[in-house]
Amino acid sequence: MEEFIKILSPEYINLTLSNILLNHKNDIYLIIETVLKIAAFYGGIMSLAGLLTIGERKISALMQDRIGPNRANIFKFTLWGLFHPMADGIKMIMKEDFIPKNASKILFTIAPVISMVPVLVVFAFIPFGNYLDLGFYKINFIILDSDLSFFLLIAISSLAIYGTFLGGFSSGNNWGILGAIRAQAQMISYEVVVVLSVLPVIMIYSASSLSDLTLKQSGTILGIIPNWGIFVQPVSFLIFFTAALAENKRTPFDVVEGESEIIGYFIEHGSMRFAAFMFAEYVEIILFSMLASIFFFGGWQVPYLNDQGFNLGSFFIPINHYLIVLMQLASFALKTVFFSVLVIMIRWTLPRFRFDQIMRLCWANLLPISVLNLLLTALIIRGIK
Amino acid sequence: MIRTKKIESKPLNFFEKIYIIEVIRGFSVTLKHFFINLFFPSKIPTISYPEEKVLLPGNAKLKSRHRIKLRSDGTPKCVACMMCSTICPADCIHIEAAETETPVEKYPKVFNIDISKCVMCGLCVEACPEDAISMDTNEIAGGAYSRFSNFQKDGLFLTKNELFIKLKDEKISKLGAANRLENEYGERND
Ligand code: SF4
Ligand code: SF4
Numbered sequence: 001m002e003e004f005i006k007i008l009s010p011e012y013i014n015l016t017l018s019n020i021l022l023n024h025k026n027d028i029y030l031i032i033e034t035v036l037k038i039a040a041f042y043g044g045i046m047s048l049a050g051l052l053t054i055g056e057r058k059i060s061a062l063m064q065d066r067i068g069p070n071r072a073n074i075f076k077f078t079l080w081g082l083f084h085p086m087a088d089g090i091k092m093i094m095k096e097d098f099i100p101k102n103a104s105k106i107l108f109t110i111a112p113v114i115s116m117v118p119v120l121v122v123f124a125f126i127p128f129g130n131y132l133d134l135g136f137y138k139i140n141f142i143i144l145d146s147d148l149s150f151f152l153l154i155a156i157s158s159l160a161i162y163g164t165f166l167g168g169f170s171s172g173n174n175w176g177i178l179g180a181i182r183a184q185a186q187m188i189s190y191e192v193v194v195v196l197s198v199l200p201v202i203m204i205y206s207a208s209s210l211s212d213l214t215l216k217q218s219g220t221i222l223g224i225i226p227n228w229g230i231f232v233q234p235v236s237f238l239i240f241f242t243a244a245l246a247e248n249k250r251t252p253f254d255v256v257e258g259e260s261e262i263i264g265y266f267i268e269h270g271s272m273r274f275a276a277f278m279f280a281e282y283v284e285i286i287l288f289s290m291l292a293s294i295f296f297f298g299g300w301q302v303p304y305l306n307d308q309g310f311n312l313g314s315f316f317i318p319i320n321h322y323l324i325v326l327m328q329l330a331s332f333a334l335k336t337v338f339f340s341v342l343v344i345m346i347r348w349t350l351p352r353f354r355f356d357q358i359m360r361l362c363w364a365n366l367l368p369i370s371v372l373n374l375l376l377t378a379l380i381i382r383g384i385k
Numbered sequence: 386m387i388r389t390k391k392i393e394s395k396p397l398n399f400f401e402k403i404y405i406i407e408v409i410r411g412f413s414v415t416l417k418h419f420f421i422n423l424f425f426p427s428k429i430p431t432i433s434y435p436e437e438k439v440l441l442p443g444n445a446k447l448k449s450r451h452r453i454k455l456r457s458d459g460t461p462k463c464v465a466c467m468m469c470s471t472i473c474p475a476d477c478i479h480i481e482a483a484e485t486e487t488p489v490e491k492y493p494k495v496f497n498i499d500i501s502k503c504v505m506c507g508l509c510v511e512a513c514p515e516d517a518i519s520m521d522t523n524e525i526a527g528g529a530y531s532r533f534s535n536f537q538k539d540g541l542f543l544t545k546n547e548l549f550i551k552l553k554d555e556k557i558s559k560l561g562a563a564n565r566l567e568n569e570y571g572e573r574n575d
Contacts, residue, residue, distance in 0.1 A: 059419065062418070062419045062422040062423055063415045063416075063418050063419045063422075064418070065418060065422060065428075065429055065430060065431075066429065066431060067426075067429055067431045067433070238405070345412070345415065345416070345419070348415060349408075349411045349412055349414075349415045350408065350411060
């Protein structure tokens with residue numbers, strides 16, 4: 001009994017708690033750090049995806065001499081149409097949640113979730129900055145750093161096909177099934193090309209994880225050009241860009257949706273289910289932009305900036321560590337936004353390919369070129385060694 | 386006989402085939418529009434309609450909302466001859482005639498036009514012997530151009546109040562058969 005009272009006494013509890021805190025200090029720091037990183041990074045991605053939905057409409061409007069959506073307002077404040085994503089969200093939630101009679105209920109319900117989850121999970125492997133040294137603690141700006149991150153990334157992101165396919169297949173609508181079949185053919189074909197096109201870059205920098213890859217893209221070639229993937233492997237970049245666009249089902253490769261003919265795999269999905277598909281598409285654009293900048297534009301690298309400051313030849317400006325971190329984060333964000341906008345602009349510039357053209361482009365053009373590129377790179381690396 | 390037309394499509398040359406140059410050309414077009422519209426938004430031809438009003442362009446202003454012209458003393462020029470309601474293909478003009486004290490003898494007691502049925506053909510204007518009905522108000526019935534608009538359906542139903550109006554700085558016209566009456570009538574008034 002006395003023992004028990006002793007355990008319950010406040011002093012004892014305080015002691016044990018502080019003991020636990022002391023013994024597991026690093027674990028607790030790690031948990032807090034990870035939670036904060038997830039909140040910040042995913043918050044950023046989500047808001048960027050929301051902004052892209054309005055950005056897409058605004059950009060397309062400007063390219064076609066229109067104004068674009070500008071009417072949603074709160075107390076007559078329109079904020080250049082920035083309330084439209086919110087208005088869309090409210091509208092989607094208020095809509096009737098409808099499941100067609102022929103649809104397979106379970107698959108129909110989980111398909112939008114399946115299409116969202118893999119794309120969102122993949123962001124854990126993406127380094128969005130170098131590290132922040134707080135003196136007593138060092139934060140790496142990556143949620144999950146693993147040597148296998150490149151392979152995990154490819155493995156998980158290729159699961160996205162399931163959401164698309166099941167969405168069309170389960171809806172019991174012939175157009176939906178047609179969209180699903182097209183999606184399967186197109187996404188699986190281009191998956192191969194995407195992987196083959198980034199392999200040369202991985203080989204050249206001999207890196208397996210994405211953070212390692214970004215780190216190795218520091219410095220310069222010949223003292224002037226930043227040591228980025230695009231300057232080492234320009235062909236790879238072009239192939240990657242095309243294939244990833246197709247993998248994302250974005251115009252000019254949007255036969256899967258084919259808004260003007262079959263509406264595609266989400267034809268029967270309404271309300272928030274449709275919103276999930278749509279949102280997944282925009283998140284995929286962001287993922288694609290981040291991957292493009294990591295593989296070919298040095299990720300968070302700022303040209304000529306190293307850990308101490310700007311360095312170009314014999315020229316050197318020292319810069320505060322926190323400023324460097326900020327610049328690196330900003331550099332990554334800027335590259336991501338740039339590529340996202342580029343993807344959107346491509347949609348409003350290029351006409352759509354026919355399905356046979358898409359397939360021919362993949363198997364007859366991009367695949368041989370990327371394999372050749374891979375072999376050539378391997379030979380050159382071998383020769384240098 | 387079936388007539389066919391063979392369309393010759395030019396074979397693509399090498400640069401068109403590799404497509405990248407064509408992509409850049411396409412981008413130069415869209416980006417030009419994008420940046421011009423981004424930095425000079427006033428160049429976008431859109432008119433933010435209810436807030437922003439312009440004169441209807443070209444001949445559209447000859448087919449705007451109807452009105453009945455007024456004489457110099459404010460009575461309607463219309464003599465309730467029913468020609469407009471007879472010719473109207475949409476059958477949307479409703480007139481009830483009544484007698485006047487003046488030598489004009491007839492005037493419309495009720496004059497309704499249901500713009501929601503009107504096809505804006507302008508035949509009523511052509512038919513009118515008195516040059517009374519006209520479509521020169523430069524307003525779109527029911528829309529923001531209309532001074533009676535409330536964006537409701539009943540904004541499309543024009544009655545005497547909305548129809549018998551004088552335009553700003555309008556010169557009283559003495560065209561058509563109204564000329565004689567107008568002169569006669571005007572002289573008597575003097
Ligand atoms: S414009 Fe044509 S349809 Fe309209 S009221 Fe006149 S005659 Fe009838
Ligand atoms: S044709 Fe002219 S005068 Fe005759 S009823 Fe119509 S508006 Fe009046």
